[in-house]
Amino acid sequence: MAKTSSRIQKILSAAEAHFGRKVDEVTTPGGEGRSSCRLHFGNVTVIATLRPNYRRAHLEAYALHRLAPHCDDAPKVLGVVDKVIFQSDVGSRRLNMEIARCSQSRRIELAEEAVGGIFRIQAAARAAGLEKEMPHLGVNDEWLDNLTGGLDALNNFSSVPADVVDLEALRQLIATPARQFVKWDCRSGNAAIGDDDKLRWFDFEYSGVRHGAEDLAWLIGDEAWPLRPDVMEDIVRQAFDPATGHTLDAYLDYLAAYTTLHCLQRFRLILKEARKRGWLSKTKVRKFDDAGVHPEFAAHLCGVGAYFAGRNRLTSALVPYFEAAERAFKVMLKNAA
Numbered sequence: 001m002a003k004t005s006s007r008i009q010k011i012l013s014a015a016e017a018h019f020g021r022k023v024d025e026v027t028t029p030g031g032e033g034r035s036s037c038r039l040h041f042g043n044v045t046v047i048a049t050l051r052p053n054y055r056r057a058h059l060e061a062y063a064l065h066r067l068a069p070h071c072d073d074a075p076k077v078l079g080v081v082d083k084v085i086f087q088s089d090v091g092s093r094r095l096n097m098e099i100a101r102c103s104q105s106r107r108i109e110l111a112e113e114a115v116g117g118i119f120r121i122q123a124a125a126r127a128a129g130l131e132k133e134m135p136h137l138g139v140n141d142e143w144l145d146n147l148t149g150g151l152d153a154l155n156n157f158s159s160v161p162a163d164v165v166d167l168e169a170l171r172q173l174i175a176t177p178a179r180q181f182v183k184w185d186c187r188s189g190n191a192a193i194g195d196d197d198k199l200r201w202f203d204f205e206y207s208g209v210r211h212g213a214e215d216l217a218w219l220i221g222d223e224a225w226p227l228r229p230d231v232m233e234d235i236v237r238q239a240f241d242p243a244t245g246h247t248l249d250a251y252l253d254y255l256a257a258y259t260t261l262h263c264l265q266r267f268r269l270i271l272k273e274a275r276k277r278g279w280l281s282k283t284k285v286r287k288f289d290d291a292g293v294h295p296e297f298a299a300h301l302c303g304v305g306a307y308f309a310g311r312n313r314l315t316s317a318l319v320p321y322f323e324a325a326e327r328a329f330k331v332m333l334k335n336a337a
Contacts, residue, residue, distance in 0.1 A: 008037065011048045014081035015039055029092060031288050038089065045089040046078060051205060057083045060204045063130060070124035073117040075202050090202055091194035096224055096286050099188060111227050111235050113199040114191055118215045119241045121201060125181030126243065136178045137208035144171050150264030153271060157325040164317045173257055173314060179245055180212030187222040189289030212244050213255040221262040223270065223292030223300060224285055229307035256311035260318065263305035270298050299329035
């Protein structure tokens, strides 16, 4: 085997001790710097992930272990050694890559599978009682202030009045009592399609408990996710599970507000990374599951933000500011053509 980094060597040592056999090959489909790699034992592959701390690794493994008897929409835990988690390989066809190269009808099918998987994972978590066991997310003042303080990103394209929205009312809505398990970070790069053509979600590192709609906001507000926001809203409407404990209208109302704020956070990140690294190619963004630092992704994200801002009375005043930013990026794309 070629020379390996210290990180890979730690994974190899843990894997060979745990499985009792030599690893034939290590591949890093997400890039050398990512926490996960694929271990090859003959014709069998295993995903190994080295988390930055012991608690995070074992919390993720615990969540996956508890979900396993109730659904088949996530990896199976094959073992944990210190900070290294071994999981079943859910496939090499990442959703963010597949969705970009298929037909519109297939895109809708994949979106339905992805949304359905999120609701099934949450149902499995309820069956396992994870909402009583996992940590609550987004409960401190600093987190809430940051989430509701992303309006400055739009000031780069039009002057947004400080009082354009009632931030305190918005904050109270977002500070809703936690009641559902959430995977967190449901960007499309964190799902894959296996050899059995089953779509599964992975990377439960930050999972915990919150409202529940946040997982859908991560998917819908993924700047590289190509489906229109109205199409995604309809898919959520059709897949909605009343067992969440919310009415459909209340759920969609919260989803709209949270997605709006999430889009602002992603937009802020894109602008920050563009200033630091310049614009990236769409291919590179998808291949390495990077921030969507491309004008087309930025324009799409602003369109999503405008749509969902208009779906909640607390955020509706933001629509023209999102639209102004969207127009600016479309002009940039036109001038670059």
